[in-house]
Amino acid sequence: MAVKPRTLREAQTTYSTNSELAWWVFMRVSGLALIFLVFGHVFFNNLAFNAGEIDYTYVARRFSRSWVKVYDTFLLGFAMLHGVNGLRYSIEDYVREPGRRFWAKVALYTVVGVLLVLGTMTLWAFSYEEMGDAVRAL
Amino acid sequence: MYRGREGQWAFVLHRLSGVALALYLLLHVLDISLVMYGPEGPFNTFLAFYHQWPFRVGLILVMAAVVYHAFNGLRIILMDFTDWGTKYHRQLWYGVLGATTVVGIPVLLKVVPEILGVGHGG
Numbered sequence: 001m002a003v004k005p006r007t008l009r010e011a012q013t014t015y016s017t018n019s020e021l022a023w024w025v026f027m028r029v030s031g032l033a034l035i036f037l038v039f040g041h042v043f044f045n046n047l048a049f050n051a052g053e054i055d056y057t058y059v060a061r062r063f064s065r066s067w068v069k070v071y072d073t074f075l076l077g078f079a080m081l082h083g084v085n086g087l088r089y090s091i092e093d094y095v096r097e098p099g100r101r102f103w104a105k106v107a108l109y110t111v112v113g114v115l116l117v118l119g120t121m122t123l124w125a126f127s128y129e130e131m132g133d134a135v136r137a138l
Numbered sequence: 139m140y141r142g143r144e145g146q147w148a149f150v151l152h153r154l155s156g157v158a159l160a161l162y163l164l165l166h167v168l169d170i171s172l173v174m175y176g177p178e179g180p181f182n183t184f185l186a187f188y189h190q191w192p193f194r195v196g197l198i199l200v201m202a203a204v205v206y207h208a209f210n211g212l213r214i215i216l217m218d219f220t221d222w223g224t225k226y227h228r229q230l231w232y233g234v235l236g237a238t239t240v241v242g243i244p245v246l247l248k249v250v251p252e253i254l255g256v257g258h259g260g
């Protein structure tokens with residue numbers, strides 16, 4: 001912009017579409033959604049089932065169901081974005097030196113980007129029905 | 139007024155549980171993605187490794203972090219969006235600790251016997 005805001009009122013008008021405000025709102029909205037998504041996830045896989053018995057067959061059976069793919073996509077997306085923004089807050093609080101802060105963020109966004117792609121592939125690139133009736137009969 | 143009191147403990151626990159959960163999430167997405175290698179792939183080997191008791195205990199800590207972070211997140215939302223939330227933030231935090239304990243006990247009763255191998259069927 002040509003002229004920098006010099007008063008609080010000018011700043012508020014100028015930065016009314018501030019991305020920090022959007023992230024602030026997102027943390028609360030996604031947090032609320034994640035309470036239901038994560039509690040459900042923990043209930044299905046740790047309480048309704050013995051997590052110590054989880055194996056390939058169990059996960060393949062889950063991922064062969066459409067509703068699990070959709071449910072886990074929302075879980076993955078909300079959790080990763082909520083998590084990456086929380087880690088960004090932490091980096092900005094504790095990594096004060098600008099160079100180190102920059103590279104910490106580059107590393108964070110790289111890892112999260114790769115894992116978002118990996119997670120989405122895991123959910124959608126395979127039908128997990130290669131075991132056929134053996135999976136569906138469980 | 140602030141340092142060392144409920145508000146700071148609430149923040150410290152929220153930050154610690156949040157960072158721990160985010161790091162766990164990254165690891166969790168990575169290990170579950172191994173199912174892409176199919177039934178003959180490395181998934182079952184990795185899962186067998188994670189089924190050892192120290193990791194099962196770690197999973198209890200992850201669940202505790204989830205429950206605390208969820209309830210304290212609700213407390214933050216109440217402080218932000220109601221006109222009474224900030225005034226009663228201490229009481230709300232004790233409510234968070236209480237709710238975390240209430241939810242945690244049945245989880246422990248379910249999971250601890252499984253880890254000790256005395257659950258149904260093992």
